[in-house]
Amino acid sequence: MELSTRITNITGGGSDGWDVFYKARRMIAAGTDVTELTIGEHDIRTHPDILDAMYGAAVGGHTGYAEVPGTESLRAAVAARIAWHTGMATSPNNILITPGGQAALFAAHNAVCNHGDTALFIDPYYATYPGTIRGVGAVPKAIVTKPDTLFQPTGAAITAVAKGAKSLLINTPNNPTGIVYSRETLNDIAKACIDHDLWLISDEVYDTQVWEGTHISPRTLPGMAERTLVIGSMSKSHAMTGSRVGWICGPCHVITHLANLATHTTYGVPGYIQDAAEFAIGQGADVEEAVAAPFRRRRTLTLKALEGQNVIRAVPAQGAMYVMLDIRGTGMGGDTFADSLLDAEHIAVMPGESFGKAAAGHIRVAMTIDDDNYIAALNRLISFAHSRAQ
Ligand code: PMP
Numbered sequence: 001m002e003l004s005t006r007i008t009n010i011t012g013g014g015s016d017g018w019d020v021f022y023k024a025r026r027m028i029a030a031g032t033d034v035t036e037l038t039i040g041e042h043d044i045r046t047h048p049d050i051l052d053a054m055y056g057a058a059v060g061g062h063t064g065y066a067e068v069p070g071t072e073s074l075r076a077a078v079a080a081r082i083a084w085h086t087g088m089a090t091s092p093n094n095i096l097i098t099p100g101g102q103a104a105l106f107a108a109h110n111a112v113c114n115h116g117d118t119a120l121f122i123d124p125y126y127a128t129y130p131g132t133i134r135g136v137g138a139v140p141k142a143i144v145t146k147p148d149t150l151f152q153p154t155g156a157a158i159t160a161v162a163k164g165a166k167s168l169l170i171n172t173p174n175n176p177t178g179i180v181y182s183r184e185t186l187n188d189i190a191k192a193c194i195d196h197d198l199w200l201i202s203d204e205v206y207d208t209q210v211w212e213g214t215h216i217s218p219r220t221l222p223g224m225a226e227r228t229l230v231i232g233s234m235s236k237s238h239a240m241t242g243s244r245v246g247w248i249c250g251p252c253h254v255i256t257h258l259a260n261l262a263t264h265t266t267y268g269v270p271g272y273i274q275d276a277a278e279f280a281i282g283q284g285a286d287v288e289e290a291v292a293a294p295f296r297r298r299r300t301l302t303l304k305a306l307e308g309q310n311v312i313r314a315v316p317a318q319g320a321m322y323v324m325l326d327i328r329g330t331g332m333g334g335d336t337f338a339d340s341l342l343d344a345e346h347i348a349v350m351p352g353e354s355f356g357k358a359a360a361g362h363i364r365v366a367m368t369i370d371d372d373n374y375i376a377a378l379n380r381l382i383s384f385a386h387s388r389a390q
Contacts, residue, residue, distance in 0.1 A: 006137050012131065012134060018127070020349075021039070021348065023348075027346070032346060034347070034348055035373065036348045041366075042236075042321075043370060044294070045239065046239050046243065050280045053280070054243075054276035057272035062271035065267065065268065066270060069255065070095060070096060070097025070274060073278055074275075075093075075095040077281045078095045078097070078232065078281065081281055082094075082249055085217070086217045086220050088217075093255060095247050096248045096258045097246075099266055103246065103266060104231045104233070104248045105128070106132050107265075109169075114138075117139065117167075118161075119140055119165070120167065120169065121143070121169040123142040123357055124352065124356045124358045125142070125356050129169060141161055143157050145157070147358070147362070151315070151358060152179060153185065153189065155188035158188075158192035158196075159196065165198060167198055167201055168198045169201040169203065170218070172186075172206075172215065173210055173320045174320065176322055176355045176364040177315055177317055178318065178319055181216070186218045200224065202229070204230055205232060205233040205236050205246070206319055207237070208236065208289070209236065209237075209295055209320050211318050217230060219249070229249070233247075234280060237292075238280045238291055243273050244269070245269055294367070295321040301375055302323050305378050309382065311329040311330060312325050322365060323365050324363070325362060328361040332388065334353045334354075334360060334363050335353050341384055345377075345380050345381065349364065
């Protein structure tokens with residue numbers, strides 16, 4: 001029996017660039033002590049107070065079907081948080097609660113793309129982007145950025161491929177590069193979207209992890225609110241990756257249609273999870289800052305560890321829980337470097353090639369283990385690079 005090409009094509013065939021990751025997992029299963037600096041998962045767990053709120057809500061009876069678009073009170077809390085962060089009026093009717101940011105990315109593309117439409121995204125990119133686009137029957141098209149312009153897309157590059165495209169997906173602060181888009185870049189993006197009538201899907205799940213400068217949500221730029229769908233999540237801001245709770249913020253009429261989609265797909269997010277998310281947001285920005293603090297600290301430690309040598313250079317990033325390192329000075333590609341590092345030092349990092357063409361010759365290091373072990377691993381990585389440099 002044949003399956004739909006929509007589902008069999010999600011991965012696009014070929015290697016998905018996660019070979020090193022899976023090899024590391026196999027080594028761990030076989031008993032090898034591997035230091036994993038691969039995926040975006042905090043080394044702390046969800047705060048016990050949030051779990052208490054979750055338990056209290058469940059014991060209190062919020063275990064039945066919850067309102068499909070999200071509880072009115074969580075939608076209001078998310079809207080108020082967005083209004084506070086961005087200064088832009090936002091109502092609960094602008095918000096759909098989703099089972100995490102990933103489901104929000106899928107729903108957003110489903111909302112704006114017809115079968116066969118071109119959906120643009122920026123390379124380097126978070127690994128699921130092309131598959132998410134293929135999953136809704138659209139055709140992914142990458143806009144390749146360059147290391148020497150700090151991986152920021154230009155209006156000209158978007159314009160060059162915009163003809164006939166339906167949407168553009170951006171991510172700032174960015175995974176994998178850690179780059180935070182400048183106001184100039186966002187103005188260029190906004191102009192290109194308006195000129196070419198593109199929907200903008202703005203993935204802002206790292207909005208609490210900004211180490212320098214400020215995060216600007218493109219929804220706040222003139223003429224953009226009516227064409228922007230913002231993707232948000234509790235995963236990174238509150239160490240709630242496993243709770244699967246996020247949102248889409250967009251124009252009310254789009255949210256109404258997205259609620260119909262949710263009725264026919266997820267049927268909403270568990271009520272006790274939503275209550276826990278509402279409690280967590282209610283704890284305010286200090287809690288978000290505390291969850292982000294270890295990454296801010298480790299980024300400073302990383303830059304210090306890299307001083308006084310130039311075989312490895314850090315991409316001068318301003319946000320997110322990763323550092324991207326330029327390892328072209330070793331003469332190796334990111335794939336070979338990551339694979340050899342795993343074999344020689346039992347340290348697992350992601351090759352830049354896992355995130356598209358633009359990050360070839362780089363590796364992404366997730367700063368997601370305790371400081372001492374992190375710095376020890378980083379120093380071994382630096383020595384390894386020097387031993388292999390030609
Ligand atoms: N967008 C980006 C850029 C991410 O890095 C991630 C998770 N790593 C997500 C979206 C999805 O996160 P979640 O589904 O846990 O909210």
